[in-house]
Amino acid sequence: MALPEAFIAKYQDLLGNESGPFFAALEGPVDKGFRLNPLKANQKPLSLSLEQPISWSPNGYFGQVAGKSIDHTTGLVYSQEPSAQFVAEVLAAQPGEKVLDLAAAPGGKSTQLAGQMKGQGLLWTNEIFFSRAKILSENIERFGVQNAIVSSADSKDLAQLLPDFFDRVLLDSPCSGEGMFRKDPEAITYWSEGYPRECAERSEEILANAVAMVKPGGVLVYSTCTFAPEEDEQTIAWLLATYPEFELLEIDKVAGSGIQDGRPEWADGRSDLTKTARLWPQDLAGEGHFVAKLRRKDDEEETRPAIKGQKADRFSSEESALLQDFLKQTVPGLVVDSSRLLRFGDRVFLMPVDCPAFGRIKILRAGLCLGSFKKKRFEPDHALALAIQPDQAAQTFAIDDSSDWQAYIHGEALNTKADLQKGFVLMTAGGNGVGWAKFVNGQLKNFYPKGLRH
Numbered sequence: 001m002a003l004p005e006a007f008i009a010k011y012q013d014l015l016g017n018e019s020g021p022f023f024a025a026l027e028g029p030v031d032k033g034f035r036l037n038p039l040k041a042n043q044k045p046l047s048l049s050l051e052q053p054i055s056w057s058p059n060g061y062f063g064q065v066a067g068k069s070i071d072h073t074t075g076l077v078y079s080q081e082p083s084a085q086f087v088a089e090v091l092a093a094q095p096g097e098k099v100l101d102l103a104a105a106p107g108g109k110s111t112q113l114a115g116q117m118k119g120q121g122l123l124w125t126n127e128i129f130f131s132r133a134k135i136l137s138e139n140i141e142r143f144g145v146q147n148a149i150v151s152s153a154d155s156k157d158l159a160q161l162l163p164d165f166f167d168r169v170l171l172d173s174p175c176s177g178e179g180m181f182r183k184d185p186e187a188i189t190y191w192s193e194g195y196p197r198e199c200a201e202r203s204e205e206i207l208a209n210a211v212a213m214v215k216p217g218g219v220l221v222y223s224t225c226t227f228a229p230e231e232d233e234q235t236i237a238w239l240l241a242t243y244p245e246f247e248l249l250e251i252d253k254v255a256g257s258g259i260q261d262g263r264p265e266w267a268d269g270r271s272d273l274t275k276t277a278r279l280w281p282q283d284l285a286g287e288g289h290f291v292a293k294l295r296r297k298d299d300e301e302e303t304r305p306a307i308k309g310q311k312a313d314r315f316s317s318e319e320s321a322l323l324q325d326f327l328k329q330t331v332p333g334l335v336v337d338s339s340r341l342l343r344f345g346d347r348v349f350l351m352p353v354d355c356p357a358f359g360r361i362k363i364l365r366a367g368l369c370l371g372s373f374k375k376k377r378f379e380p381d382h383a384l385a386l387a388i389q390p391d392q393a394a395q396t397f398a399i400d401d402s403s404d405w406q407a408y409i410h411g412e413a414l415n416t417k418a419d420l421q422k423g424f425v426l427m428t429a430g431g432n433g434v435g436w437a438k439f440v441n442g443q444l445k446n447f448y449p450k451g452l453r454h
Protein backbone atom coordinates (compact mmCIF):
# COMPACT_ATOMS: atom_id res chain seq x y z
CA MET A 1 0.00 0.00 0.00
CA ALA A 2 1.50 3.38 -1.04
CA LEU A 3 0.99 5.59 2.02
CA PRO A 4 1.73 9.35 1.84
CA GLU A 5 5.11 10.21 3.35
CA ALA A 6 3.58 12.79 5.67
CA PHE A 7 1.19 10.11 7.00
CA ILE A 8 4.09 7.73 7.68
CA ALA A 9 6.11 10.44 9.44
CA LYS A 10 3.09 11.50 11.53
CA TYR A 11 2.36 8.01 12.87
CA GLN A 12 6.05 7.13 13.37
CA ASP A 13 6.22 10.20 15.57
CA LEU A 14 2.93 9.53 17.43
CA LEU A 15 3.33 5.78 17.88
CA GLY A 16 7.11 5.40 18.32
CA ASN A 17 7.87 1.67 18.84
CA GLU A 18 4.25 0.72 18.09
CA SER A 19 4.47 2.14 14.56
CA GLY A 20 6.10 -1.03 13.14
CA PRO A 21 3.15 -3.34 13.97
CA PHE A 22 0.74 -0.55 12.89
CA PHE A 23 2.21 -0.20 9.38
CA ALA A 24 2.52 -4.00 9.07
CA ALA A 25 -1.19 -4.37 9.93
CA LEU A 26 -2.10 -1.84 7.22
CA GLU A 27 -0.48 -4.23 4.71
CA GLY A 28 -2.44 -7.21 6.07
CA PRO A 29 -5.77 -8.70 4.93
CA VAL A 30 -9.10 -6.94 5.56
CA ASP A 31 -11.33 -8.68 8.12
CA LYS A 32 -14.90 -9.19 6.89
CA GLY A 33 -17.88 -9.30 9.20
CA PHE A 34 -21.65 -9.38 9.33
CA ARG A 35 -24.44 -9.01 11.87
CA LEU A 36 -27.50 -11.18 12.34
CA ASN A 37 -30.79 -9.28 12.47
CA PRO A 38 -32.61 -9.95 15.77
CA LEU A 39 -35.84 -8.56 14.25
CA LYS A 40 -36.26 -11.58 11.95
CA ALA A 41 -38.26 -14.66 12.88
CA ASN A 42 -35.71 -17.25 11.79
CA GLN A 43 -32.17 -16.60 13.04
CA LYS A 44 -30.41 -19.38 11.11
CA PRO A 45 -28.52 -18.22 8.00
CA LEU A 46 -28.51 -20.64 5.06
CA SER A 47 -25.10 -19.71 3.65
CA LEU A 48 -23.07 -18.30 6.55
CA SER A 49 -21.34 -19.92 9.50
CA LEU A 50 -21.85 -18.62 13.05
CA GLU A 51 -18.70 -20.29 14.33
CA GLN A 52 -16.61 -17.12 14.66
CA PRO A 53 -18.40 -14.59 16.86
CA ILE A 54 -17.04 -11.04 17.26
CA SER A 55 -16.41 -10.54 21.00
CA TRP A 56 -17.53 -6.88 21.09
CA SER A 57 -20.72 -7.33 19.03
CA PRO A 58 -23.41 -9.72 20.40
CA ASN A 59 -24.97 -10.34 16.94
CA GLY A 60 -21.69 -10.03 15.03
CA TYR A 61 -19.66 -12.74 13.26
CA PHE A 62 -16.58 -12.89 11.04
CA GLY A 63 -17.44 -13.93 7.50
CA GLN A 64 -18.36 -12.56 4.09
CA VAL A 65 -21.95 -12.03 2.94
CA ALA A 66 -22.96 -12.65 -0.69
CA GLY A 67 -25.16 -9.75 -1.84
CA LYS A 68 -27.65 -11.89 -3.78
CA SER A 69 -28.00 -14.65 -1.20
CA ILE A 70 -31.28 -15.48 0.55
CA ASP A 71 -29.71 -14.40 3.86
CA HIS A 72 -28.96 -10.91 2.52
CA THR A 73 -32.12 -10.45 0.43
CA THR A 74 -34.45 -11.30 3.32
CA GLY A 75 -32.54 -8.88 5.61
CA LEU A 76 -31.39 -11.62 7.98
CA VAL A 77 -27.82 -10.30 7.74
CA TYR A 78 -26.09 -6.92 7.33
CA SER A 79 -22.54 -6.92 5.99
CA GLN A 80 -20.44 -4.72 8.29
CA GLU A 81 -16.74 -4.46 9.03
CA PRO A 82 -16.05 -5.86 12.57
CA SER A 83 -14.73 -2.68 14.28
CA ALA A 84 -17.69 -0.62 13.02
CA GLN A 85 -19.96 -2.98 15.00
CA PHE A 86 -18.58 -1.62 18.29
CA VAL A 87 -20.05 1.88 17.87
CA ALA A 88 -23.77 1.05 18.23
CA GLU A 89 -22.92 -1.28 21.13
CA VAL A 90 -21.49 1.75 22.93
CA LEU A 91 -24.64 3.81 22.27
CA ALA A 92 -26.77 0.87 23.56
CA ALA A 93 -30.24 2.07 22.47
CA GLN A 94 -33.10 0.71 24.59
CA PRO A 95 -36.63 -0.30 23.49
CA GLY A 96 -39.03 2.62 23.88
CA GLU A 97 -36.40 5.40 23.68
CA LYS A 98 -36.05 8.28 21.21
CA VAL A 99 -32.80 7.72 19.33
CA LEU A 100 -31.13 9.79 16.58
CA ASP A 101 -28.49 8.60 14.10
CA LEU A 102 -27.43 11.91 12.56
CA ALA A 103 -25.04 10.85 9.75
CA ALA A 104 -26.47 7.45 9.00
CA ALA A 105 -26.01 6.27 5.39
CA PRO A 106 -25.70 3.52 4.32
CA GLY A 107 -27.23 2.35 7.61
CA GLY A 108 -24.81 -0.02 9.35
CA LYS A 109 -25.23 1.60 12.74
CA SER A 110 -28.92 2.47 12.30
CA THR A 111 -29.87 -1.12 11.54
CA GLN A 112 -27.90 -2.27 14.59
CA LEU A 113 -29.68 0.32 16.77
CA ALA A 114 -33.03 -0.83 15.34
CA GLY A 115 -32.20 -4.38 16.46
CA GLN A 116 -31.48 -3.13 19.99
CA MET A 117 -34.79 -1.23 20.09
CA LYS A 118 -36.89 -4.29 19.08
CA GLY A 119 -39.38 -2.12 17.15
CA GLN A 120 -40.28 -0.04 20.24
CA GLY A 121 -39.71 3.71 20.49
CA LEU A 122 -38.52 6.10 17.80
CA LEU A 123 -35.39 5.72 15.68
CA TRP A 124 -34.78 8.88 13.65
CA THR A 125 -32.13 8.18 11.04
CA ASN A 126 -30.76 11.00 8.87
CA GLU A 127 -28.37 11.47 5.96
CA ILE A 128 -27.56 14.87 4.47
CA PHE A 129 -27.13 13.66 0.86
CA PHE A 130 -30.41 12.57 -0.71
CA SER A 131 -28.93 9.86 -2.98
CA ARG A 132 -27.27 8.26 0.06
CA ALA A 133 -30.44 8.71 2.14
CA LYS A 134 -32.26 6.55 -0.47
CA ILE A 135 -29.76 3.73 0.12
CA LEU A 136 -30.19 4.17 3.88
CA SER A 137 -33.96 3.91 3.46
CA GLU A 138 -33.63 0.72 1.38
CA ASN A 139 -31.46 -0.86 4.09
CA ILE A 140 -33.94 0.14 6.80
CA GLU A 141 -36.64 -1.56 4.69
CA ARG A 142 -34.60 -4.73 4.06
CA PHE A 143 -33.84 -5.00 7.76
CA GLY A 144 -37.58 -4.94 8.53
CA VAL A 145 -37.44 -1.86 10.78
CA GLN A 146 -40.94 -0.68 11.74
CA ASN A 147 -40.17 2.33 13.96
CA ALA A 148 -37.75 4.45 11.90
CA ILE A 149 -38.15 7.91 10.43
CA VAL A 150 -35.67 8.29 7.55
CA SER A 151 -34.86 11.89 6.63
CA SER A 152 -32.44 13.82 4.45
CA ALA A 153 -31.55 17.07 6.19
CA ASP A 154 -28.72 19.31 7.27
CA SER A 155 -28.00 18.78 10.97
CA LYS A 156 -28.73 22.45 11.74
CA ASP A 157 -32.31 22.14 10.42
CA LEU A 158 -32.88 19.03 12.53
CA ALA A 159 -31.45 20.79 15.60
CA GLN A 160 -33.90 23.65 15.08
CA LEU A 161 -36.83 21.25 14.88
CA LEU A 162 -35.86 18.85 17.68
CA PRO A 163 -33.99 20.67 20.48
CA ASP A 164 -33.39 18.66 23.71
CA PHE A 165 -35.46 15.82 22.25
CA PHE A 166 -33.49 12.56 22.09
CA ASP A 167 -32.48 10.08 24.81
CA ARG A 168 -29.53 9.00 22.67
CA VAL A 169 -27.75 10.62 19.73
CA LEU A 170 -25.08 9.07 17.51
CA LEU A 171 -22.77 11.13 15.33
CA ASP A 172 -20.70 8.74 13.22
CA SER A 173 -18.91 11.65 11.66
CA PRO A 174 -17.74 12.14 8.06
CA CYS A 175 -13.97 11.94 8.64
CA SER A 176 -10.60 11.60 6.91
CA GLY A 177 -11.13 7.82 6.79
CA GLU A 178 -7.56 6.79 7.70
CA GLY A 179 -8.96 3.71 9.44
CA MET A 180 -10.40 2.55 6.09
CA PHE A 181 -7.16 2.86 4.06
CA ARG A 182 -6.76 -0.93 4.06
CA LYS A 183 -10.39 -1.67 3.13
CA ASP A 184 -10.82 1.18 0.66
CA PRO A 185 -7.43 2.32 -0.71
CA GLU A 186 -9.19 5.11 -2.66
CA ALA A 187 -9.52 6.93 0.71
CA ILE A 188 -5.71 7.46 0.55
CA THR A 189 -6.10 9.70 -2.52
CA TYR A 190 -8.20 12.24 -0.54
CA TRP A 191 -5.66 12.49 2.25
CA SER A 192 -3.25 15.39 2.78
CA GLU A 193 -1.49 16.65 5.87
CA GLY A 194 -4.16 19.31 6.48
CA TYR A 195 -7.15 17.06 5.71
CA PRO A 196 -7.75 15.74 9.27
CA ARG A 197 -7.92 19.34 10.61
CA GLU A 198 -10.45 20.29 7.87
CA CYS A 199 -12.56 17.24 8.76
CA ALA A 200 -12.29 18.07 12.47
CA GLU A 201 -13.74 21.52 11.81
CA ARG A 202 -16.68 19.99 9.94
CA SER A 203 -17.20 17.51 12.79
CA GLU A 204 -17.27 20.39 15.30
CA GLU A 205 -20.02 22.09 13.28
CA ILE A 206 -22.12 18.92 13.15
CA LEU A 207 -21.40 18.18 16.83
CA ALA A 208 -22.73 21.61 17.83
CA ASN A 209 -26.06 20.55 16.29
CA ALA A 210 -25.91 17.03 17.72
CA VAL A 211 -25.34 18.41 21.22
CA ALA A 212 -28.45 20.62 20.90
CA MET A 213 -30.67 17.58 20.32
CA VAL A 214 -29.60 15.56 23.39
CA LYS A 215 -32.09 15.92 26.24
CA PRO A 216 -30.81 16.59 29.77
CA GLY A 217 -29.57 13.26 31.11
CA GLY A 218 -29.28 11.91 27.56
CA VAL A 219 -26.28 10.23 25.91
CA LEU A 220 -24.18 11.31 22.92
CA VAL A 221 -21.81 8.98 21.09
CA TYR A 222 -19.26 10.42 18.67
CA SER A 223 -17.30 8.09 16.41
CA THR A 224 -14.90 8.23 13.49
CA CYS A 225 -13.06 5.74 11.30
CA THR A 226 -9.79 7.63 11.48
CA PHE A 227 -6.64 7.45 13.62
CA ALA A 228 -6.16 11.24 13.43
CA PRO A 229 -5.97 12.82 16.93
CA GLU A 230 -7.32 16.08 15.44
CA GLU A 231 -10.66 14.35 14.73
CA ASP A 232 -10.61 12.07 17.77
CA GLU A 233 -9.27 13.11 21.21
CA GLN A 234 -8.81 16.76 20.14
CA THR A 235 -12.42 17.03 18.95
CA ILE A 236 -13.68 15.57 22.24
CA ALA A 237 -11.42 17.93 24.23
CA TRP A 238 -12.96 20.81 22.24
CA LEU A 239 -16.49 19.50 22.96
CA LEU A 240 -15.88 19.21 26.70
CA ALA A 241 -14.38 22.71 26.85
CA THR A 242 -17.21 24.23 24.77
CA TYR A 243 -20.14 22.39 26.37
CA PRO A 244 -19.39 21.97 30.09
CA GLU A 245 -22.83 20.39 30.55
CA PHE A 246 -21.35 17.23 28.92
CA GLU A 247 -19.12 14.69 30.69
CA LEU A 248 -17.30 11.63 29.37
CA LEU A 249 -18.65 8.20 30.33
CA GLU A 250 -16.58 5.05 30.71
CA ILE A 251 -16.80 2.63 27.74
CA ASP A 252 -16.68 -1.11 28.43
CA LYS A 253 -13.69 -2.13 26.29
CA VAL A 254 -14.59 -5.84 26.53
CA ALA A 255 -11.76 -7.68 28.32
CA GLY A 256 -9.45 -9.50 25.93
CA SER A 257 -10.85 -7.78 22.82
CA GLY A 258 -7.80 -5.59 22.12
CA ILE A 259 -9.84 -2.35 22.27
CA GLN A 260 -7.59 0.39 23.70
CA ASP A 261 -8.03 3.57 25.71
CA GLY A 262 -7.95 6.99 24.01
CA ARG A 263 -4.70 9.00 24.28
CA PRO A 264 -4.95 12.19 26.41
CA GLU A 265 -1.40 13.17 25.42
CA TRP A 266 -2.56 13.55 21.81
CA ALA A 267 -4.99 16.32 22.88
CA ASP A 268 -4.89 18.75 25.82
CA GLY A 269 -3.80 16.07 28.31
CA ARG A 270 -7.05 15.86 30.32
CA SER A 271 -6.98 12.46 31.94
CA ASP A 272 -10.65 11.55 31.35
CA LEU A 273 -9.88 11.15 27.61
CA THR A 274 -8.70 7.62 28.51
CA LYS A 275 -12.42 6.81 28.76
CA THR A 276 -12.68 7.07 24.95
CA ALA A 277 -11.92 3.96 22.86
CA ARG A 278 -9.52 3.29 20.01
CA LEU A 279 -9.70 0.24 17.74
CA TRP A 280 -6.37 -0.37 16.01
CA PRO A 281 -5.84 -2.96 13.25
CA GLN A 282 -2.60 -4.17 14.93
CA ASP A 283 -4.53 -5.04 18.13
CA LEU A 284 -7.69 -6.72 16.81
CA ALA A 285 -9.30 -8.22 13.71
CA GLY A 286 -10.93 -5.08 12.32
CA GLU A 287 -10.27 -1.65 10.82
CA GLY A 288 -9.47 1.63 12.63
CA HIS A 289 -12.12 3.37 14.73
CA PHE A 290 -12.49 5.87 17.56
CA VAL A 291 -15.51 6.13 19.90
CA ALA A 292 -16.41 8.57 22.70
CA LYS A 293 -19.48 8.33 24.93
CA LEU A 294 -20.78 11.44 26.70
CA ARG A 295 -23.68 12.29 28.94
CA ARG A 296 -25.50 15.58 29.22
CA LYS A 297 -25.84 16.37 32.91
CA ASP A 298 -29.47 16.56 34.01
CA ASP A 299 -29.28 19.31 36.63
CA GLU A 300 -30.45 22.03 34.21
CA GLU A 301 -33.89 23.58 34.25
CA GLU A 302 -36.21 22.64 31.37
CA THR A 303 -36.84 25.85 29.44
CA ARG A 304 -37.69 24.64 25.93
CA PRO A 305 -41.31 24.44 24.77
CA ALA A 306 -42.77 20.94 24.28
CA ILE A 307 -42.28 19.50 20.78
CA LYS A 308 -45.46 19.04 18.76
CA GLY A 309 -46.45 15.57 17.58
CA GLN A 310 -46.99 14.72 13.90
CA LYS A 311 -50.72 14.74 13.20
CA ALA A 312 -52.22 11.53 11.83
CA ASP A 313 -54.27 11.65 8.59
CA ARG A 314 -57.96 11.01 8.24
CA PHE A 315 -59.33 8.65 5.61
CA SER A 316 -62.69 8.58 3.84
CA SER A 317 -65.04 5.83 5.02
CA GLU A 318 -64.47 3.97 1.72
CA GLU A 319 -60.67 4.11 2.22
CA SER A 320 -60.94 3.03 5.86
CA ALA A 321 -63.04 0.04 4.83
CA LEU A 322 -60.53 -0.95 2.09
CA LEU A 323 -57.64 -0.72 4.53
CA GLN A 324 -59.39 -2.62 7.33
CA ASP A 325 -60.44 -5.39 4.89
CA PHE A 326 -56.89 -5.63 3.61
CA LEU A 327 -55.42 -5.89 7.12
CA LYS A 328 -57.95 -8.54 8.15
CA GLN A 329 -57.46 -10.66 5.05
CA THR A 330 -53.70 -10.30 4.53
CA VAL A 331 -52.00 -9.60 7.89
CA PRO A 332 -54.49 -10.57 10.61
CA GLY A 333 -51.64 -10.86 13.14
CA LEU A 334 -50.55 -7.23 12.78
CA VAL A 335 -51.97 -4.75 15.31
CA VAL A 336 -52.43 -1.36 13.62
CA ASP A 337 -53.21 1.69 15.76
CA SER A 338 -55.34 3.84 13.42
CA SER A 339 -54.41 7.00 15.35
CA ARG A 340 -50.88 6.68 13.94
CA LEU A 341 -51.71 6.39 10.22
CA LEU A 342 -50.15 8.87 7.84
CA ARG A 343 -50.63 9.34 4.14
CA PHE A 344 -47.91 10.26 1.59
CA GLY A 345 -49.79 10.37 -1.74
CA ASP A 346 -51.37 6.93 -2.13
CA ARG A 347 -49.02 5.30 0.39
CA VAL A 348 -50.07 4.68 3.99
CA PHE A 349 -47.51 4.62 6.83
CA LEU A 350 -47.85 3.50 10.43
CA MET A 351 -45.85 6.13 12.33
CA PRO A 352 -43.70 5.29 15.38
CA VAL A 353 -45.26 6.09 18.76
CA ASP A 354 -44.81 9.76 19.87
CA CYS A 355 -43.55 10.82 16.46
CA PRO A 356 -42.63 14.53 16.40
CA ALA A 357 -43.98 16.84 13.65
CA PHE A 358 -41.75 16.82 10.55
CA GLY A 359 -41.87 20.56 9.84
CA ARG A 360 -40.05 21.20 6.55
CA ILE A 361 -37.68 18.25 6.86
CA LYS A 362 -37.50 15.95 3.80
CA ILE A 363 -38.85 12.58 4.92
CA LEU A 364 -38.20 9.40 2.92
CA ARG A 365 -39.85 6.92 5.29
CA ALA A 366 -42.27 7.70 8.13
CA GLY A 367 -42.32 4.40 10.01
CA LEU A 368 -43.73 1.24 8.44
CA CYS A 369 -45.21 1.56 4.95
CA LEU A 370 -48.28 -0.71 4.98
CA GLY A 371 -49.18 -0.32 1.31
CA SER A 372 -50.99 1.91 -1.18
CA PHE A 373 -54.51 2.67 -2.30
CA LYS A 374 -55.12 1.60 -5.88
CA LYS A 375 -58.48 1.89 -7.65
CA LYS A 376 -60.96 0.19 -5.27
CA ARG A 377 -58.30 -1.87 -3.53
CA PHE A 378 -55.32 -1.70 -1.18
CA GLU A 379 -52.00 -3.36 -2.09
CA PRO A 380 -49.29 -4.31 0.44
CA ASP A 381 -45.90 -2.58 0.37
CA HIS A 382 -42.67 -4.54 0.03
CA ALA A 383 -41.60 -3.08 3.41
CA LEU A 384 -44.51 -4.88 5.09
CA ALA A 385 -43.29 -8.28 3.82
CA LEU A 386 -39.87 -7.68 5.37
CA ALA A 387 -41.14 -6.23 8.66
CA ILE A 388 -43.78 -8.76 9.74
CA GLN A 389 -43.18 -12.19 11.21
CA PRO A 390 -44.47 -14.89 8.81
CA ASP A 391 -47.05 -16.06 11.36
CA GLN A 392 -48.70 -12.62 11.21
CA ALA A 393 -49.65 -13.18 7.55
CA ALA A 394 -52.86 -14.99 6.57
CA GLN A 395 -51.06 -17.07 3.93
CA THR A 396 -47.42 -17.91 3.29
CA PHE A 397 -45.59 -19.81 0.56
CA ALA A 398 -41.99 -21.04 1.06
CA ILE A 399 -39.64 -20.66 -1.92
CA ASP A 400 -36.53 -22.27 -0.46
CA ASP A 401 -36.42 -24.54 -3.48
CA SER A 402 -33.71 -22.94 -5.61
CA SER A 403 -35.69 -22.85 -8.88
CA ASP A 404 -38.69 -21.18 -7.18
CA TRP A 405 -36.33 -18.70 -5.47
CA GLN A 406 -34.59 -17.84 -8.74
CA ALA A 407 -37.92 -17.46 -10.59
CA TYR A 408 -39.39 -15.25 -7.86
CA ILE A 409 -36.49 -12.82 -7.55
CA HIS A 410 -36.37 -12.61 -11.37
CA GLY A 411 -39.98 -11.40 -11.25
CA GLU A 412 -41.68 -14.50 -12.70
CA ALA A 413 -45.08 -15.91 -11.72
CA LEU A 414 -45.10 -19.35 -10.04
CA ASN A 415 -47.62 -22.11 -10.71
CA THR A 416 -48.67 -24.11 -7.67
CA LYS A 417 -51.20 -26.69 -6.55
CA ALA A 418 -50.90 -25.47 -2.94
CA ASP A 419 -54.11 -24.97 -1.00
CA LEU A 420 -54.26 -21.15 -1.06
CA GLN A 421 -57.15 -18.69 -1.08
CA LYS A 422 -57.39 -15.95 -3.70
CA GLY A 423 -55.45 -12.93 -2.41
CA PHE A 424 -52.05 -11.82 -1.17
CA VAL A 425 -49.51 -14.39 -0.01
CA LEU A 426 -46.30 -13.69 1.93
CA MET A 427 -43.42 -15.41 0.14
CA THR A 428 -40.79 -16.73 2.56
CA ALA A 429 -37.22 -17.98 2.14
CA GLY A 430 -35.11 -19.41 4.95
CA GLY A 431 -38.13 -18.89 7.23
CA ASN A 432 -38.28 -15.10 6.72
CA GLY A 433 -40.50 -12.91 4.54
CA VAL A 434 -39.03 -11.86 1.19
CA GLY A 435 -41.93 -10.25 -0.72
CA TRP A 436 -45.55 -10.59 -1.83
CA ALA A 437 -47.39 -12.56 -4.49
CA LYS A 438 -51.07 -12.59 -5.38
CA PHE A 439 -52.69 -16.00 -5.71
CA VAL A 440 -55.21 -16.18 -8.58
CA ASN A 441 -56.34 -19.36 -10.44
CA GLY A 442 -53.48 -21.63 -9.37
CA GLN A 443 -50.82 -18.99 -10.05
CA LEU A 444 -48.76 -16.78 -7.73
CA LYS A 445 -48.47 -13.43 -9.53
CA ASN A 446 -45.20 -11.72 -8.74
CA PHE A 447 -45.13 -8.54 -6.60
CA TYR A 448 -41.37 -8.49 -6.00
CA PRO A 449 -40.34 -4.85 -6.72
CA LYS A 450 -38.98 -4.32 -10.23
CA GLY A 451 -35.98 -2.32 -8.96
CA LEU A 452 -34.82 -5.21 -6.74
CA ARG A 453 -35.18 -8.09 -9.21
CA HIS A 454 -31.99 -9.92 -10.03
Ligand SMILES: C[S@@+](CC[C@H](N)C(=O)[O-])C[C@H]1O[C@@H](n2cnc3c(N)ncnc32)[C@H](O)[C@@H]1O
Nearest residue numbers: 103104105106107108109128129172173174206
Ligand atom coordinates in the same frame (compact mmCIF):
# COMPACT_ATOMS: atom_id res chain seq x y z
C1 LIG B 1 -19.01 7.61 8.44
S1 LIG B 1 -20.30 7.87 7.36
C2 LIG B 1 -21.68 7.17 8.16
C3 LIG B 1 -21.72 5.66 8.13
C4 LIG B 1 -22.96 5.11 8.79
N1 LIG B 1 -23.08 5.58 10.16
C5 LIG B 1 -23.02 3.60 8.78
O1 LIG B 1 -22.71 2.98 9.78
O2 LIG B 1 -23.42 3.03 7.76
C6 LIG B 1 -20.62 9.59 7.53
C7 LIG B 1 -21.82 10.11 6.77
O3 LIG B 1 -21.89 11.53 6.98
C8 LIG B 1 -22.38 12.13 5.81
N2 LIG B 1 -22.02 13.58 5.79
C9 LIG B 1 -21.15 14.20 4.98
N3 LIG B 1 -21.12 15.54 5.25
C10 LIG B 1 -21.99 15.75 6.25
C11 LIG B 1 -22.42 16.91 6.93
N4 LIG B 1 -21.91 18.11 6.68
N5 LIG B 1 -23.38 16.75 7.87
C12 LIG B 1 -23.88 15.53 8.16
N6 LIG B 1 -23.48 14.40 7.55
C13 LIG B 1 -22.56 14.51 6.59
C14 LIG B 1 -21.76 11.33 4.69
O4 LIG B 1 -22.51 11.46 3.51
C15 LIG B 1 -21.77 9.91 5.27
O5 LIG B 1 -22.91 9.20 4.84
